[in-house]
Amino acid sequence: MSAPVLPRVLQGATDRPLTLAQHEAMWGQWRPRRDLLDELDRAGLTGRGGAAFPTATKARLLRDQHARKKFVVVNAMEGEPASHKDATIAQSNPHLVLDGALSLATAIGASHIALCVAREKASMVNHFERALRERERRGSLGVVVEIHTPPGRYIAGEESALVHWLDDNETLPQYRPQRPSILRIGRAPVLVDNAETHAHVGLITRWGAEWFRSIGTAQSPGSMVVSVSGAVTRPVVLEIALGTPLAEVLAAARADTDPQAVLLGGYGGSFLSAEHLSTPMANEVLRPLGASVGAGVIVVIPRAACGITETHNIVRWMAHESARQCGPCAFGLPALAEDLAQLVTGGRDAAAALTRMSERSDVIEGRGGCRHPDGVVRLLRSALQVFAADAHRHAAGQPCAYAGRSRFATVPRLELENDLVWE
Amino acid sequence: MKRRHEKLFLRVDPILCDGFGHCAELAPDIVDVDEWGYPIIKDAPLDARRDASLASANLAVRGCPRQALWIERIANTN
Numbered sequence A: 001m002s003a004p005v006l007p008r009v010l011q012g013a014t015d016r017p018l019t020l021a022q023h024e025a026m027w028g029q030w031r032p033r034r035d036l037l038d039e040l041d042r043a044g045l046t047g048r049g050g051a052a053f054p055t056a057t058k059a060r061l062l063r064d065q066h067a068r069k070k071f072v073v074v075n076a077m078e079g080e081p082a083s084h085k086d087a088t089i090a091q092s093n094p095h096l097v098l099d100g101a102l103s104l105a106t107a108i109g110a111s112h113i114a115l116c117v118a119r120e121k122a123s124m125v126n127h128f129e130r131a132l133r134e135r136e137r138r139g140s141l142g143v144v145v146e147i148h149t150p151p152g153r154y155i156a157g158e159e160s161a162l163v164h165w166l167d168d169n170e171t172l173p174q175y176r177p178q179r180p181s182i183l184r185i186g187r188a189p190v191l192v193d194n195a196e197t198h199a200h201v202g203l204i205t206r207w208g209a210e211w212f213r214s215i216g217t218a219q220s221p222g223s224m225v226v227s228v229s230g231a232v233t234r235p236v237v238l239e240i241a242l243g244t245p246l247a248e249v250l251a252a253a254r255a256d257t258d259p260q261a262v263l264l265g266g267y268g269g270s271f272l273s274a275e276h277l278s279t280p281m282a283n284e285v286l287r288p289l290g291a292s293v294g295a296g297v298i299v300v301i302p303r304a305a306c307g308i309t310e311t312h313n314i315v316r317w318m319a320h321e322s323a324r325q326c327g328p329c330a331f332g333l334p335a336l337a338e339d340l341a342q343l344v345t346g347g348r349d350a351a352a353a354l355t356r357m358s359e360r361s362d363v364i365e366g367r368g369g370c371r372h373p374d375g376v377v378r379l380l381r382s383a384l385q386v387f388a389a390d391a392h393r394h395a396a397g398q399p400c401a402y403a404g405r406s407r408f409a410t411v412p413r414l415e416l417e418n419d420l421v422w423e
Numbered sequence B: 001m002k003r004r005h006e007k008l009f010l011r012v013d014p015i016l017c018d019g020f021g022h023c024a025e026l027a028p029d030i031v032d033v034d035e036w037g038y039p040i041i042k043d044a045p046l047d048a049r050r051d052a053s054l055a056s057a058n059l060a061v062r063g064c065p066r067q068a069l070w071i072e073r074i075a076n077t078n
């Protein structure tokens, strides 16, 4: 059997998930790997959920915890409205995710695996349940594997909120002044990794670090699953080698290749102006530009769109998604959304609103219990930079023809305050 | 470790804090409030020699009705 170049985790992707037999015909049987954490280190795998933290480092921290009971949590919540990568992986090969979870559980000595999927995503839940039943029919897995279905809010996928829910049925983030910190269910320490990260671990368990590094850049090795939406023929999910220039990704996704900007990472990510389209998708190059690959979200903003309006749309939704535990987030984010609303219409208060939102951003940053507000501030600041000319035109009372019509950065319908479900 | 090798910072847990701003009254030299009434703590370390700032920080810690404040000690590495 020879290892494929690309796709990797999306290999065999159709709209029907691979059965266990098909999965094994393609990848061979899963066997634990004794040197897994060293291999992950050599592979240079980083988390694909957004933070890009080295997977091996986090796993070692958990391996070194002495506890009778430990958990591996698969975070497949995917609360980013523009992200569909985890759903696509679940619908092409859920077994690969299970392989990765089993590998990590063996490596850190975990007794439990908790696979978390938003309860609203019925087909995703289904795919994982079917895959798990197939495995269990085969014989004991050696660990307890359970599928959990918390309510699928944006913040429910934040790892401390997810663990909070597993521990105590509340999808509210926990305050963690020190990082990295160890999250717990009861007294049991927990290792949380994104579903895609687990899938890559499943492959590294089989093929090793050298294979993993055969694509990607030296500092960002391997592949990543990205979700391209906005100005596209239709939204697509595809697997790219890290380091692929953005322009090539847009072409492959049949997106508008002459946009004014792209939103990178997620709704707490950054806008990047079109002049940077030749930039490779790799954090070592993106970070100096204030951006990152994040969770692989790419929203294409065409020239015929109002960046300020798109930003307002996102910020208003993100404000709504605040867990409302902390003042600067619960009151600050709606205030930013309100400032943006005034800038969009370009009315009498627009110029003052523009100044105010920058000042408020400085006040809000770093003062939340989790990093939700920091993501919003990052997005807003990048928007004011990339769409600076537009912002000033709006402030001067001359919004463009597209103002007020957000069509590219789509968000779910805002729920009524009383309908919010936290548990 | 001797005290002068540490830096002291007043910290707030934003999830516990209810934003009534009692701390800003108890330690006005260290704590400001934002427009929504939530504390903004000065970034500089508390001055242990200038007793006033440490004393008022302690006052704030003891006076916080939500026990959201504490003093963090960070060892000086140099």
Ligand code: SF4
Residues within 6 Å of the ligand: A155, A172, A173, A174, A321, A322, A323, A324, A325, A326, A327, A329, A330, A367, A368, A369, A370, A371, A372, A373, B014, B015
């Ligand atoms: S910062 Fe916002 S989202 Fe995070 S814990 Fe506080 S209120 Fe919740």
Ligand code: SF4
Residues within 6 Å of the ligand: B012, B016, B017, B018, B019, B020, B021, B022, B023, B024, B037, B038, B039, B063, B064, B065, B066, B067, B068, B069
């Ligand atoms: S006294 Fe405590 S609860 Fe009140 S504003 Fe200050 S930190 Fe928050």
